[in-house]
Amino acid sequence: MSSTILTNVTTYPIKSTQGISLNNALVKETGLELDRHFVITDLNGKFITGRTKSALVLVNSNITATGLILNAPGMPELRITYNNFSNKYQNVQVWNDEISAQHCSNEIDQWFSMYLNFSCRFYYLGEHSHREVKGLDHKLSFADGYPLLLISEASLEALNAKLEHPVAMAQFRPNLVVSQCLEFAEDGWHKIRIGEVVFEIVKPCSRCIFTTVNEITGKRNKQKEPLSTLKKFRQAKDKEIYFGQNLIALNEGSIKVGDKVEIISKHPPQEYSVSN
Incomplete structure (x- = not known):
């Protein structure tokens, strides 16, 4: 398989509203600029x-x-x-x-x-505002818990193959989307480099009812999809359902769509139970 690349960069200036796709972006300690x-x-x-x-x-x-x-x-x-x-x-x-x-x-x-x-x-988030990632000396915006979220296209394709009605990546609200890797390859990444920035993957992202909201209609799925299907193969021992990886940036710098994703180091991936 050819090198993994960055295929989409999205910032969400207002929490829970539509994202803005960017061709290039400045990454700061709090994540993408304005995110x-x-x-x-x-x-x-x-x-x-x-x-x-x-x-x-x-x-x-x-x-x-x-x-x-x-x-x-x-x-x-x-x-x-x-x-x-x-x-x-x-x-x-x-x-x-x-x-x-x-x-x-x-x-x-x-x-x-x-x-x-x-x-x-x-x-x-004004100049006098201050918030840190829990357990880390790292600044955070109004994001849920971490500055950045990454998902691979292959992981979404693996999920959609199990769904009657496929969902768009936008329902999971990632900042970084990568392609040309195996499904859920990101589960095992520890440190990666994209453009000028080195990122540490600190924790899988636990998912909630928000993932069932259609990004075009603004309506929730009555069958609680895709969360219901994710539960069947992405639920961990803590009963949380995980999809995507939370990241922190270890330095400030620029990234752009098309950048190679260099896997610097790996770690053992989270284990998930599988149910019918």
Whole structure:
């Protein structure tokens, strides 16, 4: 088999909304530049995701020199400008972490509240915000637990071969997609180099109900697919279901689509039970 290559790079500026495909990207300690640097919360500061508000996956972002431009079904276009953000910081909750986050503006709060039909607020990972990966001296954005997620095309193909209705890679929300490797080869990788960056694969990614949300319709699959099928061959002893690998970047640098993926070192892959 020819060398493994990077085939897709995706950043998700707003947690749980649509990703933006990039031809090249700067990788920082927190992951891809701008990835999960915005989060939507309830009025108490608890984060909101597509797990409970699946319509978020239909919110489209475009990056500009001064901020973002947002579009969503039935909503007027919204321009987000960094210079208009408030100077107020408030603690927001992402899982068990409390992060001091910069409140953006009442106008943006109202836009998301109207779209979701739910009172909410919108925050940015400002210069005074700080969060670390658990157990590692490594900065983190509003991502679930790790800065980056990698999945191979072969792994998705192996899953889709078991599904009645194939799913798109977008339902798993990876930052990095690679091709020209065996299915689940990434399970055994420990350190890899892509472009200028060395990555350490620190943990398989446990999957939840969010993977059942169709990225085009914003609706959940009633049969809980593909999670139900994944459970049959990707459930570990801890009863979690895993698909994809969490990464941290060991240095900052640039990567681009077409870069070779160099496997620097390997480790024993997680074991999974298989059920009928």
